Amino acid sequence: MTATTPLLIPGLSVLAPSYRAILCDVWGVLHNGVAAFAPACEALAAFRRETGAPVVLITNAPRPNPPVKAQLASLGVPRDAFDEVVTSGDVTRDAITALDGAPIQHIGPERDLTLFEGFANPLVGEEDAQAVVCTGLVDDENETPESYRPAFERMIARGLTFICANPDIVVERGDKLVWCAGALARLYEDMGGKVTIVGKPHTPIYNLAIARAEAAAGAPLERSSILAIGDGLPTDIRGAYANSLDVLFITGGIHGADFGPAGAPEEDLVRKRLAEEGLRARAAIPELRW
Incomplete structure (x- = not known):
């Protein structure tokens, strides 16, 4: 793509013939946490229908994929919009396995406790923990990252990995x-703590998502044949770029206010x-549509 090629496109159908699989972000692209975006869901369903190629949803949700699939259904995301879901929680479980049964302090809401199912690691308070696993703020309606600074000072003094x-x-x-949770990780690291981050933009979640796409396709996939879709510059766009994937940038998501009118971004x-x-995108569109 040259600098004179239009970046903004009218719909996914323009790109579809060039790709054999899609890795699509979820929150901000398919739904807003309250309801599904019907045009985006139809776009993915149309891609699967027209090309016969798989769609794998790739999300930084900190829970394993079964409850995320249930959440998608409850929000109105139709099952024909995707083949499989890969979550940051799926990859986090590998990190928990590496702790070899050590006691864990969980920071996050109770709805994320499914992440720890099946592990022998006891969930304990700050004083007894040997590591911290953070899935989010305990009360993200009322707390801010600064609410955690005093606790982080104590955790860092004890050398706990976050x-x-x-x-x-x-x-x-x-x-x-x-x-x-990323905001808490950033603060912990800024304060001098040791942080391990899974999920986008890091490689493990992309490797897992590509493996699931290949399983659905029934054949190996070159990275040049996979299109990533997302709205977050530090996660979706940077992750795709770092992992040698073309990306369709959804400009009307979390960065929508930066580009002019949400439905008519300035190229x-x-x-x-x-x-x-320091990033690039194959194309951009205000919201995902076919």
Whole structure:
């Protein structure tokens, strides 16, 4: 793609013939935490229908994929929109296995406790923990990362490793942004703590998602034949770029206010932001549609 090639496209159908699989972000692309985006769901369903190629949803949700699939259904994401789901929680379970039964302090809401099912690691308080696994803020409606600074000072003094199960800094919930585990990991690291981050933009989640796409396709896939779709520059776009995948940038997501009107982004502003971030996109679109 040359600099004069239009970056903004009318729909996924423009790109579909060039790819044999899609890895698609979930929150901000398929739903906003309250309801599914019907045009986006139909776009993925149309891709599967028209090309016969698989769609794997790749999300920084800090839970294993079964409850995430249930959540998608409850929000109205139809099952024909995707083949499989790979979550940051799936990859985090590998990190928990590596702790070899050590006691864990969980930071996050109770809804994420499915992450720990099947492990012998006891969930304990701060004083008894040998590692910390963070899935988010305990109360993301009222807390901020700064709420955790005093506890982090104590944890860092004890040398506890902080495992971040969701690298997202913020996410849309309806019409507002809420803090995610990535914001806590950033603070912990800034304060001098040791942090292990799984999920996008890191390689393990992409390797797992590509393996699931190959299983669905029934054949190996070259990375040049896979299109990633996402709205987060530090996670989706950087992750695709770092893992040699083309990416369709959904500009109307968490960065929507940076590019002018949400439904009519200014291409120059999109190009400028990508350049500032040292990133590139195969194409961009305000919201996913066919």
